[in-house]
Amino acid sequence: MPVSPIFSPSRAHADLGETLYDLVAAAEFPKLTLRHRDQRWAARVGLDTLSDAEWLAHFGRFEPLPGSFEAPLALRYHGHQFRHYNPDLGDGRGFLFAQMHDLRDGRLLDLATKGSGQTPWSRGADGRLTLKGGMREILATSMLEAQGVETSKTFSLIETGEELFRNDEPSPTRAAVLVRLSHSHLRIGTFQRLAYLRDAETMRRLLSHIILRYLPEAEAPSEPERIARFFAATTRRVARMGAQWMAAGFVHGVLNTDNINVTGESFDYGPWRWLPKYDPAFTAAYFDHGGLYAYGRQPETLQWNLAQLGSSLLQLEGDGDLKTPLQAELNAFGPLFQREFAAAVLWRLGLAPRDPDRDATLAAAFFSALQASEAPFEQAFFDWRGGRLREGYEGPAFQPFRDALEGYAPSGPAHPYFEGAPCTLLIEEVEALWAPIAERDDWQPLHDKLAAIEVMRQAYAGLTD
Template sequence: MPVSEDYRPSLAHATLGGDFFDEVQPAEFPAHILRYRNQRWAERVGLGALSDAEWLDHFARFKPLPGSFATPLALRYHGHQFRVYNPDLGDGRGFLHAQLHDREDGRLLDLATKGSGRTPWSRTADGRLTLKGGVREVLATEMLEALGVDTSKSFSLVETGEELARGDEPSPTRSSVLVRLSHSHVRIGSFQRLLYLDQHDNIRTLLDHVIRSYMPDIWRDDPAGRALAFLEEVCRRVAVTGADWMLAGFVHGVLNTDNINVTGESFDYGPWRFLPELDPAFTAAYFDQTGLYAYGRQPDTLLWNLTRLAECLLPLAEKSGLEAILRGFEAQFHAAFSAAMLRRLGLAPAGDEAAGALVRMVWKHLGDTKMPFEQFFFDWFGGRLSESRAAASPAAGFYATDAFEPVFAAIAAHPPRPGVNLEHPYFAREEPCTMLIDEVEALWAPIADSDDWSAFHAKLADIAVMRGAYAAAGG
């Protein structure tokens, strides 16, 4: 197959052994219609030269990639679902297809599936993914990546020609198989399973594998030291991702422990939504009737989940040391939140006091006015350099008040970030690119009604413009 010199396969996860996964076979689908191909990331991992036919062979029929797994691996894990422990989880409609390295930074990455058929962990489910679910995941990952969130990448989406029965959308509905590119699929729930089964030696095995594969800089010679360094690093990474969600106005929707990746990367998008306006009680999932995973509760939920990870490390480290690390999460989150605020506004640091004032003023303004969330960050990207842009915005009325003066002062106290380029065409428009639920439904409707994908592709092109505008300033 035509792989490039950038293609560097790996068998790293297989070295863990059979206690951690099951070898499985992919489903055979009646059709293979390529709906989305992430060429940008395919180039980065050395697979950009594949023809569409070869692409379908590897990412719909799941012919093994050279040098990677001969047979897919369904990963084993448990987890808390809405804080109720479930020992019957695992890869029920997906598997790890291959591992390979990122050309730019050498990271070990997974190519894993969603909707690829039944596994030993499917329970009563069919192991399939609806086409709408696949489209929604592509939209979520593209939008989050453009907004600077550390997220999995939707690598491939193929329509598979089956009719699926689902209770949460009109049925029968179309089927698909998704391949995501992720920086690991080891979850908090992967450790929880081993604790539940009293497999303390395997906890250490998995810990050492994760550190060597994903965070070698934190290696310590003693197991207790490794466990503490690992928890601290996971807490740091999860704090950054959680803060970035909040500043993107993003609600994940299902923050179960099996959906928290120990590398900190955000992944597995089901009932996600973006905020129309700042609302701590905003929820994404219709079944989250108590608001457990509401927007404003995401930081506390992440800490709750990290506490479950700490419990899994008790066979290796002292409780007091683990607890001390967990107590530091709040400070880590606040620091990450301030950094995310500066990044979203294209501002350089100007000291802790100035950053604290900026966070307080902006959050109060957004909460008091209930103005469109994304519009604010679009209007004021670049800080004081965007004063004339903001004055011409559809939201200008929110800024032409005495109450906004301290907000502007807090923004103006920070210099623009190097690389901010307000000459980019993205900033010549009046409104930002957004992904609210009504827009998602409007993108899906022509696909469902007449197999018209033009609006979907136009939206992806719009997101790409936004990504380019923010990337120059490190956003």
Template sequence: MPYSTAYRAATRHQELGPDFYDAVQPAKFPEHILRYRNHYWAERVGLGSLTDEEWIEHFGRFTPLAGSFEQPLALRYHGHQFRTYNPHLGDGRGFLFAQLQDVEDGRLLDLGTKGSGQTPWSRRADGRLTLKGGMREILATEMLEALGVETSKTFSLIETGEELDRGDEPSPTRSSVLVRLSHSHIRIGTFQRLLYLDDKDNIRKLLDYTIRTYMPEAWREDEAARAAAFLEEVCRRVARMGAQWMTAGFVHGVLNTDNINVTGESFDYGPWRFLPVYDPAFTAAYFDETGLYAFGRQPDTLLWNLFRLAECLLPLAEQSSLEQALAAFEPALHREFAGAILRRLGLQSRGFEQDGALAKALWTFLHETKAPFEQTFFDWYGGLASLERAGQSPSAGLYAQAAFEPVRACLEDFAAAPQMRLDHPYFSRTEPCTMLIEEVEALWAPIAGSDDWSALLGKLADIRLMAEAYGVER
């Protein structure tokens, strides 16, 4: 068996039973060209010793992993899409392929797919993923992980040799199948489907399974108290995710309820963008014509989605207790936002009041001056210890303006965090690693034109250098 001693297979999701999924067959692809494998996470879950051919066998042809599911499971869920309820969703081009136990922290991890073929929920779609879409997901997950956002990990990308027709990019275009590693695939929409079906027993079953599997600290003997504690914990986790997005300058693009995971882990990257400068109205999806999911509206949108989760729990708990649980979101968001700002700046906390004052001053500066978003965090990593370095920045003139004085005054109260490393080679440069849309298109162009992947590989190396400099724990 080509697995290491770190390999721990699981089949926990099957405990929910066939009301929650459909066993499916993966597509058969004409070609299998390995384009990306996540070496770090492969080692961590005990699959690093697979040869490339063995890797393709599991993650291109989907031969089952030993001890996990004998057949992939297409998960059932509904959801609000741009606030219109859709009862015809579900895994339409993906499935839950396997589950693994992370031996380092004990978490249950899912291996889920994208582009693996049609399922009962495909709704006449082809069940495929474009190669460009797969490349974009690699870039999103690698960049977010480096910036400290709790995100799914792109585990594998294999080009599959088909030509796909798409209305939103030049066609025909190349095809791929992607595998993601995620903490769970239980979505707000998973609960919504059961409410739509008026299936109280399965709402209870899903609630209890989710608490026992992912958040045992929320367990209460009383059912109503259990539902409220679960909702409060989800609110805290989703608030943390939202705060991390905001401080990374990230716009998810499609914040439908089926794209919000109850464990608070960012996943499922279709249209996404990073801000060039602070702009609350900045959107990622060309079809978001009203700006519903704009950068500045993400926290409110997440809370709206959490209200939809609360509705699903009304068969089990009183409205008043669920409203009290929902009230945990806003203070958690503020607390997590200030903490994420400090982590991005490599500074030690001075308590919520002072942390919040620094976060507010920096956010105001970014808003008023339209200073380059990522450049600002890069320049002031380490706080005033980077005063001289910031003076060499392309943004140095902005820091000399009166608008920056409140930030400078706040920084005087903060010391660098113990893990902060300004001696890292990453900080010897004058500009940070960024991931703006123009860069993404420039990385795709040589792949599309001449199958040249060197620019993408160079970018991934640069992202990992940044992650190392920031001391991000994977």
């Protein structure tokens, strides 16, 4: 069948003009084997009616979706990579393939690729993605969504029949092309590039586009007020995203400014990890030797990245003084983060919030107990769900948390998931899921894991089926 009649396509990004992207073509792959399609989210955008053959045509050969772009767009941006500015970035192995609206809430969504071939920004690389990297991204996005994190979705993964050579994997290794569904791919680095080029006119056009399409709460009668409101809205959303990571025990691994988008949705998962136990120094990337992007440094890194966005916006200062309101919004990041962190912790614990101060005290007490006890991170959240106490937490480490719990009530009815064992996604589990795929093309363990994560998602969402 073709796309659903309720599919609502868009070409909104093309309105920005070619100063922000390059028209490109996808690679031609020797073989296409469908490995994953997110049917639940396909239904949210009206693409669930596609047959597997049609799916391969759109997301393997990248035949245009009706009403969206006639040719893919490789987006242009710059960014700080491990705090070093790089003006030679851009979509080097991906592109924006299509846009459409979420049929539930009307949001403008992107379908963008990873591993779809070379672009003008490939810098000599092959523009490909390993199959293992694609599998890892499916797991990361599924688990994060289950844990309540604002994240992109791994919409499609197709094996392409190529062999790749990589330094960090046994080579040759299998290749794949991935499509992610995300709420914008406009990044802090998009603004940094325009600031670097001193292109204030395009930056104003970009700002208007973002306010119209993504952040209508930032609309205001004057330009200085619009800029300040935009920066405030982005700061709030990025603070929420970071707080959700911390409550999930998630380490992104590569928090460069080109990996932070202005809608505050997490995306682009490379060397991610989940914490086995609370450890602020825990890092995800083997090449992060100084621990710049360690778990405990993620909040300060996000604030630093937002400061680079603020600096870029000063290109629009004109006759007014933007430094004062932008600095005020940046200074508000800490309190915003703490409020969002408390909310995320209570959500994961299944407790109804009371008042901001008490909620913050409870969240801090729980994390202090995690640190003092060295309890398994996910297990502790699981065991304390709804404020209940299971055996194994009677010692002094959890006493302040037990005291802070007084007066809190469960946020909803108990779910059967919390009577079993917690679903986790530690690095050794990921390797164990990849091994049967690499050795005998056995995908069943991955399918079983995704089914377990789906049960977890339903439990946290309060769904019964």
